[in-house]
Amino acid sequence: MADVGxxxxxxxxxxxxxxxxSPRVDPATRLRVEQAMSRLGYRPHRAARALRTGRTQTVGLVASTLATVGNSRMLQAVADAAAARGYSLVVVTLGAATATPRGKSAASAIAGAFERLRDQGVDGAIVLNEATDLVRDASTPADLALVVVDSPRDDRFGVVVTDHAGGxxxxxxxxxxxxHRTVHHLAGPTGSFAAAERERGWRDALAAAGAEASTPLRGDWSAASGHAAGAELPPDASAVFVANDQMALGMLRALAGDGRSVPRDVSVVGFDDVADAADYRPPLTTVRQDFDRLGERAIALLVDRIEAGRSAAGAYETIETQLTLRNSTAAPRD
Incomplete structure (x- = not known):
């Protein structure tokens, strides 16, 4: 640092x-220092900084799995937002059904995840989607700043949610x-906050229109489960709202295999607006979820808690969705 100066x-x-x-440096001086750092190959020493400041500039992310499109998109969004703030990211996954080979309980799994993050010296952590159910039922570490994505309001930590019900x-x-006289629904897995909220929005819209709500079909977010559910869709169904785009992809294949044309025979709407949704056959009408904004706001709440000492506990932010119209919906046949 003396050499740079x-x-x-x-x-x-x-x-x-x-x-x-620090904002207490004028732009010209900052540029001169940055050029000197580059010329000398200077890099801040994270371990030394951690000893001095008590912070490692590292945050953790806890997810049940990264196999789902939503979780992988959120990982990318959080990683980008953390990097923009100068933070590194440590990722811990809980595995399928949060069970370990030794059969530990879900509560033990989430506690173990927090312990592993502590061992990495993280300053705080973000918990994603399905894993948030476990956090609500577990004891949260008092010494670890937490923000969760997709959860009911909770006074113990900050919350950032997509407006699933509104979408x-x-x-x-x-x-x-x-x-369409009514709309059928292929829901996500039981226990998922996002799935429950999307089902609630579907029910609210039908109730407001005086339309009958059938018993929802249910999948596990995968295209394969959407394909299996497509075989159970009643033959008189003319419209279906699917809780995510991956299941909608499977539903489209099932309908095509059954000789039912989309949207001539059945209109289909998905949720998420994944990168490939515009290339489905037909291009999928879907609800766009803003993963980048979710990641940005989750990191912002967490960093405020870490750096400024503001408590993220009780903070609650909702990110709006947007319906994207494509070619998978149309008026019902006469």
């Missing part, structure tokens, strides 16, 4: 301010407005 013609304290991204309501209302 000498080359840039500034004090070591000024170099320290640049390294720590599902918009999807169902779109189908009803096209003239």
């Amino acid at each position: 000498a080359l840039a013609g500034v004090s070591g304290q000024t170099v320290s301010r640049v390294v720590n991204d 599902a309501r918009a999807a169902t209302e779109h189908l009803l407005a096209l003239g």
